[in-house]
Amino acid sequence: MLHIVNKSPLEKNALDSCLTHAQAGSTILLIEDGVYAVTKGNKVEPAMKKVMESCTVCALWPDLEARGMQDTVIDGVKQVDYNGFVDLVAENATVQSWL
Amino acid sequence: MTESTGGIDMDEDSSGTVKKFAFINRKAPYGTVYALESLEVVLISAAFDQDVSLMFIDDGVYQIKKGQGTKGIGMKNFSPTYRALEGYDIEKLYVEKESLEERGLTEADLLVDVEVLSRADMAALMEEQDVILSF
DSSP: OEEEEOSOTTTOSHHHHHHHHOOTTOEEEEOGGGGGGGBTTBTTHHHHHHHTTTSEEEEEHHHHHHTTOTTOBOTTOEEEOHHHHHHHHHHOSOEEEEO | OOSOOTTOOOTTTTTTOOOEEEEEEOSOTTTSSHHHHHHHHHHHHGGGTOEEEEEEOGGGGGGGBTTOOOGGGTSOOOTHHHHHGGGGTOOEEEEEHHHHHHBTOOGGGBSSOOEEEOHHHHHHHHHTOSEEEEO
C-alpha cells in the first residue's frame, strides 16, 4: 500500500497516525508540508528512521525545494519528482491519503 | 461640522495614536495560504506607521528558511519579501528558539536578521502588545 502524508508532523497528527498504521513493506510518500518530516533535526526524525527499517519512505522533491529543505533530507529517503509520484500510485494497488 | 478641518486634521483622534501590533506566524509556507496572507497584511500595516512586530513560532519559522525555490510547484516564492520589510520600517522580527530547535534549524538557516527569543520571552512580548493578529 502507498501512504501519502501532506501535513506537517508538528502541526497535525496525520503522520503519527500513518506511522502507527503502516504495515511492513508499505511505501510512505511525503508531499507538501509533509516533507518536513524527513528533514534532519526535526523532532520526528527518530520515528522516521525507525519506520524506514521496514518501509520505503519517499519525499516529493519539488515540495522540498519550495521550502528550502532540499539539502537537509535524512539519508535513505528516496526523493521523487511528479513522474515518480505517478509511478508510485501506479505500482501500488491501494493508496491511502492521510488528510 | 463645527470645525473646518476638511477631514485631514484627525491626528489626535486616530492616526496620531501608535499601537503595538504583533503578527504571530505559526504556519509553514505554501501548504496553506496563511503565511502569504500574513505578509500581505504586514505590508498594509506599514502604511499606518504603527509599532509592528513579527513573531515566528511553531511551523511559522519555516516561512523564513533560506533557499526556497518554488519553480517546481508552480507557486510564487514570496520569501524574498521578508528581506524587503526593512525598507518599510518593519524591523522587529522575533523567532522562537525552541521552535527552531524542534525543527533542526538555527539562526544561520534564516534569510533575514532576527532576534531569537526563548519561549518565555516570546510569551512576555505577546503580553506587551495592544493588538495581536494571528496567522
